[in-house]
Amino acid sequence: xxxxxxxxxxxxxxxxxxxxxxxxxxxxxxxxxxxxxxxxxxxxxxxxxxxxxxxxxxxxxxxxxxxxxxxxxxxxxxxxxxxxxxxxxxxxxxxxxxxxxxxxxxxxxxxxxxxxxxxxxxxxxxxxxxxxxxxxxxxxxxxxxxxxxxxxxxxxxxxxxxxxxxxxxxxxxxxxxxxxxxxxxxxxxxxxxxxxxxxxxxxxxxxxxxxxxxxxxxxxxxxxxxxxxxxxxxxxxxxxxxxx
Amino acid sequence: xxxxxxxxxxxxxxxxxxxxxxxxxxxxxxxxxxxxxxxxxxxxxxxxxxxxxxxxxxxxxxxxxxxxxxxxxxxxxxxxxxxxxxxxxxxxxxxxxxxxxxxxxxxxxxxxxxxxxxxxxxxxxxxxxxxxxxxxxxxxxxxxxxxxxxxxxxxxxxxxxxxxxxxxxxxxxxxxxxxxxxxxxxxxxxxxxxxx
Numbered sequence: 001x002x003x004x005x006x007x008x009x010x011x012x013x014x015x016x017x018x019x020x021x022x023x024x025x026x027x028x029x030x031x032x033x034x035x036x037x038x039x040x041x042x043x044x045x046x047x048x049x050x051x052x053x054x055x056x057x058x059x060x061x062x063x064x065x066x067x068x069x070x071x072x073x074x075x076x077x078x079x080x081x082x083x084x085x086x087x088x089x090x091x092x093x094x095x096x097x098x099x100x101x102x103x104x105x106x107x108x109x110x111x112x113x114x115x116x117x118x119x120x121x122x123x124x125x126x127x128x129x130x131x132x133x134x135x136x137x138x139x140x141x142x143x144x145x146x147x148x149x150x151x152x153x154x155x156x157x158x159x160x161x162x163x164x165x166x167x168x169x170x171x172x173x174x175x176x177x178x179x180x181x182x183x184x185x186x187x188x189x190x191x192x193x194x195x196x197x198x199x200x201x202x203x204x205x206x207x208x209x210x211x212x213x214x215x216x217x218x219x220x221x222x223x224x225x226x227x228x229x230x231x232x233x234x235x236x237x238x239x240x241x242x243x244x
Numbered sequence: 245x246x247x248x249x250x251x252x253x254x255x256x257x258x259x260x261x262x263x264x265x266x267x268x269x270x271x272x273x274x275x276x277x278x279x280x281x282x283x284x285x286x287x288x289x290x291x292x293x294x295x296x297x298x299x300x301x302x303x304x305x306x307x308x309x310x311x312x313x314x315x316x317x318x319x320x321x322x323x324x325x326x327x328x329x330x331x332x333x334x335x336x337x338x339x340x341x342x343x344x345x346x347x348x349x350x351x352x353x354x355x356x357x358x359x360x361x362x363x364x365x366x367x368x369x370x371x372x373x374x375x376x377x378x379x380x381x382x383x384x385x386x387x388x389x390x391x392x393x394x395x396x397x398x399x400x401x402x403x404x405x406x407x408x409x410x411x412x413x414x415x416x417x418x419x420x421x422x423x424x425x426x427x428x429x430x431x432x433x434x435x436x437x438x439x440x
Binding site for chain 2: 063107
C-alpha cells in the first residue's frame, strides 16, 4: 500500500494499518497461500482471517467482523450434507468469489491509476496550481478613526430610514363606563354583561366597562355573579344602593 | 514557428490549468483557423520543445493542453522548494476513485458494497480535493447522492479522457472470470461430504 494521507488520519481508516478492507486482507491471504480463487478452502482461510484480525487488533472494525461472520457461515453451509443425485448445487462460496474477483479488478485499476499519478507528480505546471488556490491573507486592517467614522456614516446614509408607526394613546374611560352602568342599573335591577357593552365595542371600551364593573362591585353598588368560568356574568343592583 | 503556434504557446504559458481545445481554437477564430491547423500548431510547438532541448514539454490532458516541466528536473525543483509534489493518495482513496471512474454516476452504497468497507470519510476527502463531485441523486430510498469524477481527476492522473483507462475486458482478471462455473475438487478438504 502506498502512503496514506495525514488529512484523513482523524478518522479510523483500516488501511492505515495495512489493509484497505476485509476483501484486501482476504485476497492477500489467498495470494500468500497460493490458493485457487475459484476453490477456496474456506475452513483454513476463515481460521487465518480470524487470526489476522485479532493480531491486527482490528476486532472493533465492524467490516472485518462482518466478513469473518460470512466466512464462518459459508464454512457451515459447506458442511451440510448434499443429497445423492442432486445435480444442481449452489456453491455457497460463489458470491464471495464474485466479490473477490470484482475487488481484484478494482485493484488492477488502482495499479494503473497509481502509475499515472506518479507520472503526473513528477511534472510541474507553470503555475503550481495548489498555490493558485491559496488566496494571500492580507494583514490586519490599518485605517484611522476618521476613516472608520466616515465609512460608518456612508453605510448609515445608505441604510433606509426606519419606518416609525405613530401610536395614538387612547386612555381608558372608566368613569364614563361607570356612568353607563349606573344609568342602566337605575332602570333595571338585573343586567347582563352584553347589556352594558356598546355594540361593536373596541378593546379599550371592553376594558373600560370591565374596570367600571369591578370598581362599582368594590364600592358595593352592584354584585357580579359568574356561574361558570368564561361564562357571561350577571350584574345585580346591590340592596344597599337600592335602599339609597 | 508560425504565428498561430506562438499564440497558443502564449496562452498555454499564461494558464495554470490545462487549456481546453475549444479555447485554443476560439483564440484564432478570426485567423480562419480550423482543427487541422490547431493540431499542426500544437505539433509544431511540441516538436519545438522536444527538438531544441527544452526543460518543458507539451502534454495533452483532461481534454486540453498544458506545458509541464520534464521529470528529470522534479527533484531539483523540489529541493529548491520552488514547488512541491502533491501528496500521494491512500489505497482506500485510490480504490474508491477507481470504482467511481468506472461506475459513475454511482452512489455510496454501491462503492461500500464493492470495497467491503464504509466509504464516508474517503468520499469526503476526495470531494475536498476536488477529484470527485456530486453529479445527481439516485432513485433509491432517500434519493442517495451520486458521485462522478471531475476534470481535476483526469489532470491528476494524466488522463486525456476517461476512455484512456483500460476497458474492463482489458483487465487481466476479467479474462480469468470467463472461466465456467465453479468446480468442486475432490482433494479439497472443504468439499461437502456426500450423504450416502
